[in-house]
Amino acid sequence: xxxxxxxxxxxxxxxxxxxxxxxxxxxxxxxxxxxxxxxxxxxxxxxxxxxxxxxxxxxxxxxxxxxxxxxxxxxxxxxxxxxxxxxxxxxxxxxxxxxxxxxxxxxxxxxxxxx
Numbered sequence: 512x513x514x515x516x517x518x519x520x521x522x523x524x525x526x527x528x529x530x531x532x533x534x535x536x537x538x539x540x541x542x543x544x545x546x547x548x549x550x551x552x553x554x555x556x557x558x559x560x561x562x563x564x565x566x567x568x569x570x571x572x573x574x575x576x577x578x579x580x581x582x583x584x585x586x587x588x589x590x591x592x593x594x595x596x597x598x599x600x601x602x603x604x605x606x607x608x609x610x611x612x613x614x615x616x617x618x619x620x621x622x623x624x625x626x
Contacts, residue, residue: 515565520615524561527584527608528554534597534605542596550587556580570623577616585609 515521531554535547560577564570588609592602 513565515562518561518565520612520619521558521561523608523612523615524554524557527605527612528558530601530605530608531588534591534601538591538596542591542594546587546591546596550584550591553580553584553587557584564619564623571620571625574616574620574623578620581609581613581616 528551531550535543535551538547557577557580560573560580564573564577567573588597588602588605591597592599597605
């Protein structure tokens with residue numbers, strides 16, 4: 512078992528967290544302390560799921576929790592773009608990173624899914 516912080520998916524989730532923190536600094540005041548805080552909290556939660564999935568015998572449960580929270584983060588990021596809180600360039604960068612994360616988690620889920 513690899514240490515969770517050496518996993519490629521962890522490294523990309525960490526990049527996503529950094530990106531979300533940078534982007535949320537420029538949110539309008541009305542969204543900074545609501546939507547901005549929610550996205551930051553929800554992306555941080557993803558790290559917890561990776562840690563738990565990496566150390567647990569029943570990885571599937573934690574991977575499903577990751578997928579649930581990840582879908583929420585994707586929705587929040589899309590909402591930010593649709594409401595023009597973040598630029599199209601920032602949105603594209605975020606989506607590219609999230610697609611890579613999604614593929615890795617999907618592969619991990621297939622490996623450890625219910626038999």
